[in-house]
Amino acid sequence: MSQADTAIRILDAAEVLFAERGFTETSLRTITSTARVNLAAVNYHFGSKKELIQAVFERFLTPFTLELNRKLEPYQQTKEPIEVDRLLHSLYGAVLSSMTVQGRNPQRFMRLLGLAYTQHQGHLRRFIVARYGNSYRAFAGLLKNALPELDPSTFYWRLYFMLGATIFSLSSFDAIEAILREDFGARSNLQETLGKLVPVATAMLMAPTVDTDIDSKKTK
């Protein structure tokens, strides 16, 4: 093994193991032995486990955000609203192209994003908001302009519903794909599944705004 790829070997191993098991469930001992580097190397190269977690996220969020900004840039110029499905197309396209360029695994990207939401890691949330919050707000702003008839509260709930549908289902992509393959022999790939998501996410954002009353008393 050459000298200075130690940090990269650690990042590669940590990315896979974190995505599989979560942060707390993955010990530095497992990471360093998988990466076949010394136990002390994580603390030497990254300082602490927390900083290693942030470095893993930085390595895929930075190219993703750059690619998303690049795709949204032409839309920022104009004042008139962009179609919802074009914005979603840009968002999902940025996931695919930022990952495939580097030969990385986009499913793992989605799993890690899901973990960032779910796991109780305050430092990670703060890190992501501080570093990538502007890009998120830019996308949300464009989407809001595309849906001027929604009141703010309804818009933001629907934005979270959309992000939930995306991150949550695709973070289990491999598991769901395996079930569908077994039961129907239907193979899916992520690109095709993201293609299925565009009309679905568009429909949910643009659904009619007739709030239903969920009464726990009524049976039907």
Next chain:
Amino acid sequence: MSQADTAIRILDAAEVLFAERGFTETSLRTITSTARVNLAAVNYHFGSKKELIQAVFERFLTPFTLELNRKLEPYQQTKEPIEVDRLLHSLYGAVLSSMTVQGRNPQRFMRLLGLAYTQHQGHLRRFIVARYGNSYRAFAGLLKNALPELDPSTFYWRLYFMLGATIFSLSSFDAIEAILREDFGARSNLQETLGKLVPVATAMLMAPTVDTDIDSKKTK
């Protein structure tokens, strides 16, 4: 403290702490000291931490499943499809009514469900599938009948998109509600938000089936 409510005090504390931090991040020491019982009580009453986790899920999944079955029972008789929004109404209604009957917190229910998906706990997944898989399949079957024009692969992906939108966004209900309240002074409660979800989830399930091609090369 009386004698035999020890197990209940442990369940109450564990439910809150698991929902807040996750399973691995919550130690038996934290649980037992919060419940003000002895450290050894968990192992005495439940056998192990894993069995305590399962007991927490059993306590809210069993009433929920019974209530859902009760709501779906009239639909099982007939052969003709039920409307999608009525099925979703039953599903969300079962969450609310099974929780409010016992004065429990439905947000916590959603958070725990999210954790069950996300966290790496094989025993819990097996426990839930073995215990509640039949109810899940009954609901999925009715929904599939309601959407006869969808091919199986598209149907199941959309089912997961819908579950993702529901579980993922509502498991962060308190956090999202706080953001919306701060930014727009818009108060939400869970019942109202589930009401917003019915038309959205209906629209996503019934969206037109024009798969979009996400080409990583194209910019727009």
Next chain:
DNA sequence: GTCTATAACGCGATAGAC
């Protein structure tokens, strides 16, 4: 049924030799 005490182990982090 409940307690104390402790076994047995895995964890993150670091000091210090090389």
Next chain:
DNA sequence: GTCTATCGCGTTATAGAC
């Protein structure tokens, strides 16, 4: 920059007194 050895602590689980 990499190694070994180890510190100090927190973890689950259990044995045995009450």
